[in-house]
Amino acid sequence: MSDERPWLEQYPAGVPEHIDVDEFPSVVAVLENAIDxxxxxxxxxxxGKTLTYGEIDTLSSQFAAYLLGELGLKRGDRVAIMMPNCLQYPIATFGVxxxxxxxxxxxPMYTPRELRHQLVDSGAAAILVLDNFGHTVQQVLADTQVRKVITTGLGDMLGVKGKVVNFVLKYVKKMVPDYDIPGAVRFNDVLAAGRKHTLPKIDIDSGDIAFLQYTGGTTGVAKGAMLTHRNLVANMQQAAAWIGTNVKYGEETIITALPLYHIFALTANGLVFMKFGGLNHLITNPRDMPGFVKELKKTKFTAITGVNTLFNGLLNTPGFEDIDFSGLHLTLGGGMAVQRAVAxxxxxxxxSTLVEAYGLTETSPAACINPMDLAEYNGAIGLPIPSTDACLKDEDGNEMPVGEVGELCIRGPQVMKGYWHRPQETAEVLDADGWLHTGDMAKMDEKGFFYIVDRKKDMILVSGFNVYPNEIEDVIAMMPGVLEVAAVGVPDEKSGEAVKVVIVKKDPALTEAQVLEHARANLTGYKRPHYVEFRSELPKTNVGKILRRELRDHPAT
Known part of the structure; x- marks a missing residue:
């Protein structure tokens, strides 16, 4: 199948078989091209505030000059960014x-436990954090290698209005818990300090790591996918070639509601639409659906990306039907399965047709996308995009024929370099021939469309975010009253799947409320169990391995 590519015959007019991965040597070159x-x-x-490409140029240069001139960071050092969507995000990202x-x-919603792991594992030298989450950083700082903390308020880039925003968030809405980080510096002071330095010419190699993008691990430990400049540029070129046949350069406005810390929004919105010279309209809190709809009413937008839960939420929010959709020509759904009813x-x-795409953090992320001229939802994850090969393999590594189910494997220039400092886990997913084993079971029809059938791994997919059962189990097992625990995904109308924990008690007095409270303290929102079930024993193999699949397929009645 890897030699035969039936999907090429289905490519829409104007979409090339291959992209030029060398057109831009780095993500920075893409930015500089857009600026020019x-x-x-x-x-x-x-x-309510807009920054031009020229302003992004100036501000990101100042941020970069500070990191090098004032902090003395060296090539390859890591800088953590812990914020929701706001104007500081692109400034800092491009500055780094x-x-x-x-x-x-x-x-930004990480608990101290989750944040500590990521900062220690990445060896981050500095972190930029929104004030709302400063208290979390304060709790873990002493355990990390972080040398400098940069703090910012949501209103810091908004001028006079911003002072009001910061005041309201802290004193009226009480959304900014107190924190004290000695030596922390404010974002606007960083930009001012950066103005005193000239940014030297930096040679960036296409193989340099642009992003350490953390993704759950089968061992319950989040791993950093090493995404190089070449990976990101390649995926931007692939997605741009696929969706760019009917865009107007310099005229597009895309709604960016998914967080930029998520790889989908980072590449599809941030980079692809930057190449198009488009405007990214950042939504800070898409969970506030009435506020989100209000924002959409004020914006003449041409494109939007999201996950199924986001689209479903909008459809069920009063006032959505009054939005002006006359300019909308591109709706891209990914991160989780798009439901037919929602589409x-x-x-x-x-x-506008809700076009489903498929990808992983490890593929920067896009691997398959449905044709943009699709008349209606088709249940497929799409076709492999330009310069991408896909095949299905059985347990022995043999390729499966058309119509047969196997593990979906992806090969292309967007596939990550590997997992940060984890050669063994890298070897488990990247084989000698360059195929990334996704852990998703799929089949391909005779036209080359791929369909996800099931997951090989026990991973749970909650609103487009990967949740690994081992991590949930490790956290719940910390409770003295728990003898054994298993975490599984159960169908959920809102989020696709929700986390359920099945527990055997050590302490008969243990309650569901205690379990949920413990989870709240140690797990970020999407990882928390929605359901708690107590049993006298868990189903196991003859060697004692818990059978999660049996808990999923045969729930207690």
Missing amino acids: NYRDRPAFANL LRAGLTVVNTN ERWKKATG
Whole structure:
């Protein structure tokens, strides 16, 4: 199958078989190209403020100059960014990359336990954190190699209005817990300090690591996928070639509601639409659906990306039907399976087909996308995109024929370099021929469309985020009242899947409320169990391995 590519015959007109991965040597070159071509065009908007490509150029250069000139960071050093979508995000991200450093994207909702692991594992030398999450950083700082903390308020880039925003968040809405980090420096002071330095010419190699993008591990430990500049540029070129046949350069506005710390938004929105000279309209809190709809009513947008839960949430929010969709020509869904009912409702409400894509953190992320001219939802994850091969393998590594189920394997220039400092786990997913073993079981039809059938791994997919049972089990097992625990995914109408824990008690007095409270303290929102079930024993193999599949397929009645 790897020699035969039936999917090429299904490629829409204008989509090439291969992309030019060498057109841009780095992500920085993509940014500089956009700056040259679209300097006065709007690049990023958030909370009523818009920055042009020229302003992003100036501000990100200042941030980069600070990191090198004031902090003395060296090529390859890691800088963590812990924020929701706001204007500081692109400034800092491009600043880190322009300085020849590596971005460690960090979920701001992490608990101290999760954050500590990521900072220690990555060896991050500095972290930029939004004030709302400063208290979390404070709790773990002493255990890490972080030398400098940069703090910022949500309103810091908004001028006079921003001071009001910061005041309201802290004193009225009480959304900014107190914290005290000696030596921390404010974001705006960093930019001012950066102005005193000239950013030297930095040579960035295409093989340099641009992002350490953390993803769950089968051992319950999050691993950093090493995504190089070449990986990101390749995936940007692939996605741009696929969706760019009907875009207008310099005129697109894309709604970026998924967080930029998630690889989907980072590449599809941040990089692809930067190449197009488009405007990224950043949504800070998409969970506030009424506020999100209000924002959409004020914006004439042409594209939106999201996960199934986001689209479903919008469809069920009053006022959504009053939005002007006349400019919308691109809706891309990924991160989790798109449900047929949601896709059909979206098409009816907006006139735009919800096109499903498939990818992984390890593939930067896009691997398969459905044709953009698809008339309606087809249940497939799409076709392998340009310069990408896909095949299905059985347990012995043999390729499966058309219509047969096997593990989906991906090969292409977007496949990660490997896992940070984890050669053994890298070898488990990347074989000698360069195939990435995804852990997803799939089949291919005679036209080359791929369909996900099941997951080989026990991974749970909650609203597009990977949740690994081992991590949940390790956390719940910390409770003295727990003898044994297994975590599984159960179907959930809202999030696709939800986490359920099945527990054998050591202490008969242990309650569901105690379990949920413990999970709240140690796990970020999407990882927390929604369901707790107590049993007298767990199903096991004859060697004592817990049979999670049996718990999923045969729940207690």
